[in-house]
Amino acid sequence: xxxDFPAIPAGWAYLDTAATSQKPQPVIDxxxxxxxxTYATVHRGVYQRSADMTLAYEAARRRVAEFIxxxxxxxxxxxxxxxxxxxxxxxxxxxxLKAGDRILLSTLEHHSNIVPWQMIAEKIGxxxxxxxxxxxxxxxLDAMAAMLTPxxxxxxxxxxxxxxxxxxxxxxxxxxxxxVGAKILIDGCQAVPRMPVDVAHLDCDFYVFxxxxxxxxxxxxxxxxxxxxxxxMPPYQGGGSMIxxxxxxxxxxxxxxxxxxxxxPHIVGVVGLHAAIDYVQxxxxxxxxxxxxxxxxxxxxALSRLNSVRLFGPDDAAGIVxxxxxxxxxxxxxxILDEGNVAIRAGHHCAQPLMDAxxxxxxxxxxxxxxNNASDIDGLITGIQRVTRIFG
Ligand code: PMP
Numbered sequence: 159x160x161x162d163f164p165a166i167p168a169g170w171a172y173l174d175t176a177a178t179s180q181k182p183q184p185v186i187d188x189x190x191x192x193x194x195x196t197y198a199t200v201h202r203g204v205y206q207r208s209a210d211m212t213l214a215y216e217a218a219r220r221r222v223a224e225f226i227x228x229x230x231x232x233x234x235x236x237x238x239x240x241x242x243x244x245x246x247x248x249x250x251x252x253x254x255l256k257a258g259d260r261i262l263l264s265t266l267e268h269h270s271n272i273v274p275w276q277m278i279a280e281k282i283g284x285x286x287x288x289x290x291x292x293x294x295x296x297x298x299l300d301a302m303a304a305m306l307t308p309x310x311x312x313x314x315x316x317x318x319x320x321x322x323x324x325x326x327x328x329x330x331x332x333x334x335x336x337x338v339g340a341k342i343l344i345d346g347c348q349a350v351p352r353m354p355v356d357v358a359h360l361d362c363d364f365y366v367f368x369x370x371x372x373x374x375x376x377x378x379x380x381x382x383x384x385x386x387x388x389x390x391m392p393p394y395q396g397g398g399s400m401i402x403x404x405x406x407x408x409x410x411x412x413x414x415x416x417x418x419x420x421x422x423p424h425i426v427g428v429v430g431l432h433a434a435i436d437y438v439q440x441x442x443x444x445x446x447x448x449x450x451x452x453x454x455x456x457x458x459x460a461l462s463r464l465n466s467v468r469l470f471g472p473d474d475a476a477g478i479v480x481x482x483x484x485x486x487x488x489x490x491x492x493x494i495l496d497e498g499n500v501a502i503r504a505g506h507h508c509a510q511p512l513m514d515a516x517x518x519x520x521x522x523x524x525x526x527x528x529x530n531n532a533s534d535i536d537g538l539i540t541g542i543q544r545v546t547r548i549f550g
Pocket of ligand 1: 176177237238239240241268270271316318319320345347348368508
């Protein structure tokens, strides 16, 4: 699989897939073809090229729907998970919530699953509650069960933590949310690249993810929502393509998903996302999940043998390991690892409330993708041994 990734040179351990994944050749080829051979606008042109591009664009929507178990008309193309969550916050929460209502998040959420809710809660006069973590750093669903009240109208949780790799029992979380009449949004950014996802089985209400973490292009992502919820939501942005009829006397809007896709979309991004889904499915999400879980176990075992290393997250984490080296700032760890051709992430990972809960300013994070193997872990461990030698 490594051979499919031209931007990963021999000897470079790329361990930052949770930030963004490298791109396989079939995705690069699809993007190149999209601009070099088949390019035209969608949904408007009467000429053949545009009609063909429209077919390709809508075929990608069908492919995404199949990929996550939703219906085609429930797939909204957006810029990424961040835009998807902002869309649901502004359009759904902005019209469905009233002063005094409550939103439930968790300690480990990415800022993009916190700040949009804070913005809308402040505007409406709604309140935010935060589900704590268990001792092994999972979202504590027993605590969530005890916290939920009929005032809770929305629960928004990460399917997989971008810092800890903890996997949420999203089906149980959805059942708990529904037991008090709340809707649930699942942030699937770190889940779709590393495990099979079926929104019908999870029984959630909204599911969001970004293409660039799924071996696809940047600037394209997906909002899936139950059709009846999307259909009741007002537009997020106004402009071309999202309308039914425009006049100065008043404008009517297109049904979903078009209602939420104002303006010329990221046409080639959508085509690239289609190729990315084909790519991961040609390997198999079950196989990717087993591969990354095995790498995590191996990495955690090797790291735990180093006295100076503190590990975060559960042992069965998906594809992601956060750690710290005693007495060394994570940025220094990452810099020294980079000198040995190992690329990891260091910082707060857009999860400052989680850093506060862990009692650290930052962590070092290694995250895996389909192209990683045991030699990358060897590189990581050698690099950390060098860190501890340098810092004594
Ligand atoms: N949620 C999670 C769990 C993430 O890991 C990320 C990206 N780090 C996001 C949301 C935001 O995704 P994007 O920046 O692609 O919109």
